[in-house]
Amino acid sequence: MIGIVVVSHSRALAEATVGLARQMLDESTALRIEVAAGLDDGGLGTDATAVAAALGSLADADGVLVLVDLGSAVLSADMALEFVDDDLRSKVRISSAPLVEGLVAAAVTASTGADLATVAAEAGRALAAKAEHLDDEPAPPAVDGAATGPTGPTESVEVRLTDPHGLHARPAAAVARAAAGHDAEVWLTDLGSGRGPVAARSLSAVATLGAGHRALVRVEATGPDAAAAVGEVAAVLTGGATVAETATTSSSGRPAAAGSGLDVALGPAVVVRAGVSLDGYDAGPVETELDRSSSAAVTTSEALAAIGRAGDADTGAVLAAQRLLLEDPSVLDDVVADIRGGTPAPHAWRQRLDAVAAGLEQLPDPYQRERATDVRSVRDRLLRALTGTEEPAAGPGPGVLVVHELDAATAATVDATRTAGIVDVTGGPTGHGAIVARARGIPLLTGAGSAADGLRDGQVVAFDARSGELWVDPDDATRRDVEQRIGRRTTERAAVLERAAEPAVTRGGRRVPVLANVASLAEAEAAAAWADGSGLVRTELLFGGPGRPGVDEQERVLREVVAAFGERPVTVRSWDVGADKPLPFFPRVAEENPALGARGIRMIGTTAEPLLVEQLRAVCRVAASHPLRLMFPMVTTRGEVDDALRLLEDAAAAETGAVPPGLEVGIMIEVPAAALSVAEVARGLDFVSIGTNDLTQYVTAADRGNPAVGHLAAGVSPAVLRLIGQVVDERPDGVEVSVCGDLASRPAVVHDLLRLGVDELSCAPAVVPEVKAAVRACD
CATH class of the missing domain: 1.10.274.10 (PtsI, HPr-binding domain)
Known part of the structure; x- marks a missing residue:
């Protein structure tokens, strides 16, 4: 393997640069990098004898690349070659590459076993991407206009982002690592917004691309390793290197909290400025x-x-x-x-x-x-x-930590067993600090605003995150009230978790299955600890990678999901593609209004129909040996249902001879027309599942992803509740009604749904215990 020597005037600069390069490598990579930097007295400068010693320690390497920072470092490196023997001198090359970029590129390339010429060439090309990206003009990180994109032959693929929160810092970091590991220049473009291209190796550029959940992103690369680079980056974007951030349980399904897990707190304020x-900073040279x-x-x-x-x-x-x-x-x-x-x-x-x-x-x-x-x-x-400023105390407790903006490091280091709660003055509920705090079971109030901004150390503070109330210096009556709330909710929380795996039965003796919506095997395995099954398997996310999955692959993955739930029911939703969820491996047809276009079941009769047939064949294979439920999304008319049933019969004939007897078939009710004609569209089916997200969007004529009108689709619409009641009342005999949209994940709405006659709820895995508790509270 090739060795590398870093020659710099500053020891700290050299060590930091080496640390950066090693971050791009696998921890098991045994790449040898020596540093010859600074003077013996700690001052700035270079020493030829130190460079010669570093070269000598790599005498057994296949070759040695020397990277330098400033002009006199070149002289020291040149002089050092006079101090080593001819054999070593013959396999040393001094590079003119920039120190930081050159070392990163050289380290990554050397770790692959490349020879000295290849490593040196890659180091020499290291500045090309940045020069093109910035057009040789220093500028702050930006998205639009920051890069010119690839030139020459490219490899490319379009992928759909599967992370629930889009391309934020964590997946952006994974993208940067993946791109840095290849001999290629990799670029990303958000095809929906038109932002980009941006260089995939730049974490800040990738993060500020702004690509949201299910955004369609083009990955393209140039260079010798372009195809592999595209494949690895695409895998990261489609879920291979990210984890869901919304769950508050560990992978085993048990609570990961170390704190109380409540949403109410009382105690003296511990204020972090x-x-x-x-x-007072004294700048030097x-x-x-x-x-x-x-x-x-x-x-x-x-x-x-x-x-x-x-x-x-x-x-x-x-x-x-x-x-x-x-x-x-x-x-x-x-x-x-x-x-x-x-x-x-x-x-x-x-x-x-x-x-x-x-x-x-x-x-x-x-x-x-x-x-x-x-x-x-x-x-x-x-x-x-x-x-030289000391880190602020992260909640020594006992007390309520008050921070201007809760960050992940503070949330991770606070003593959760002694901190009564955290008040976040300006932060929101989906910040990383908030996510970490909730996962640790620490009571948290976000967005407290000016009411908390002037708090002083030692002031008594109380809050109820459930109601959004904050009290500063509460009187005796308020303190007693908060203490009683803490007592009640402590008891409630313990009871919820204690009975999380038990069936949910109302006070009147009615059992209500509470299932989980899942999009991956990992989610299925976590949800299985508490849920009564899965009421929604999102196949467009389960199989939404860059490559088209065949029948065998879909069968294998579906069997794994089914196995996670044992004998409990699993409901597979057929491809729900189109609009904001096109498949990366299927070409899109441009539509003026894709939300009202060729979505879901409307792929029948189009060039996408073979994809649906392949999926139905996989479903039939699994259903032949395990009870399974299949539902078709975006139904509007009875004719669409008949077409779907004919395709199912054809797929079953090719695989099992007939539709397996254990396969239940249903449809999603997301379109108002289907809700208003449920007696006809659901005739002869086993169940209908109401997708309240899209139903609300279409009833209110408000795109829930549009900040300008999203509030119209965010609440509990009385009109949507009336439609749910109508679906329950007018469904054909024997057809069960489930709700698998967002409303089923809101414990406060559970009573309304059951009062309307809904038979089953399917919610986010993390809230299954709370939804079950809400069912048990219903009479």
Whole structure:
């Protein structure tokens, strides 16, 4: 394998650069990188004898690439060659590549076993992508116009994002790692918004792309390894390297919380002040500021790594993404340029990270906007390292921690057993800090606003996150009320978790199955601990990778999902594609209004019909040996149902001779026309399942993804409830009615749904215990 020597005037800069390069490698990679940097007294400079010693330690390598930072480092490296023997000298090459980018590219290439010429060539090309990306003009991270995209022959694929919150920091970090591991330049474009292309190796550029859940993204690459790079990045985007962030349970399905798990708290305030003052910072010469910047970045990265190792996998992944921000070339290069231009290191980092945060805050999706919290968290931790400011106490307890903006690191390090709760003044409910806090069972009130902004240490504070109430210095009566709430909810929480795996039976003796909506095998395995089965398997996400799944592959994966639930029912929804959910491996037809276009069951009679037939064949195979339910989405007319049943019979004839007797068939009610004619469209079927997300959207004529009108589709619409009641009342005899949309995941709405006569509920896996408890409370 090729060895690498880094020659730099600054020891801290060299070690930080090596740390960055190693982040791009697999932990098991035994790549040898030696550092010859700085002077013995700790000052700045290079020493030819130290370079010669570093070369000598790599004498047994197949070749040695030397990377240098400034002009005199080249002289020292040249002189060092005079001190080594001829055999070693013959296999050393001094590269003119830029130190940071060149080392990353060289390290990645050398780790693959490439020869010296290939490693040197890749290091020499390392600056090309950035030069093209920025057109040789330094600029803050941006999305539009930041890159010109690939030139020359490309490999490309279009994929659908499966992460519930889109391309936020964590999957963006996974994309950056995947792209960096190939001899290729990889680019991403959000085809829906038109943003991009952006360089996939840049974490900040990828994160600020703003691609939301189910966004269609083009991955394209140029270079020798373009095909493999496209495949790996596409796999990351379609779910291969991300985990759901909304669940509050561990992978075993049991609660992962260390705190009380309540939503109410009372105690003295422990206030963490926002921001880091730079007023007293004494800036040094440029080289000193560069050293301070590198050292602070390393210190901050190591601190985040330590916190991540101490936490669970989700917390570790969040903090790993934050660490990558410290190593992102599109940020680092701008910081270095600012410092060389005379800006002190803290000011340079603050203005560049503020620019990244500002870019995120301009995105339309509220979840992605809240990723700006992660950037500001890294900023403040780094600024404290630069200025020597102590980290704020993360809730020594007992008390209520009050923070201006809760970040993941603080949420991960707070003592959950001693902290009564956390008040987040400005943060939202989907920030990474909020996610980590909830997963640890810490009571949390987000978006408290000005009422909490002036809190002082020791002031008694109480909150009820369920009602959104906050009390500062509550009187005796209010304290007693809050204490009683804590007592009641402690008892309720224990009872909910204790009975989470039991059947849900109303006070009148009616058993109501509570099932889970799942989109992956991992979700199925987690949900199986509590749920009575699955009322919705989202096949467009289960099989929505870049490659078209065959009948055998679909059968195999469906059997795994079925096995996770044992003998409990599993409901497979046929391809729900079109509009915001096209399949990446099937060409789309442009539609002026895709939400009202060729969606779901409307693929029958189009060139997409063979895809549906293949899926039905796989369903029949599984149903032949295990009871299964199949439902068709986006039904509008009886004719569509008849066409679907004929396709099912044809698929069954090819596989099992006839439709398996254990296969129940139903449809989704998402279109108002279907709800109003359920007696006809559901005739002869076994069940209907009401998808309240789309039904609400179509009833209110409001796109739930559009911030301008999303509020119209976000609440509980009385009109939708009336339609649900009509479906229950007018369904054919023997047809069961389930609700699998968002309303089934809201415990407060459960009573209304059961009162209307709904037979079954299918909800998000994480809320199954609460929904079951809500069923038991109904008379």
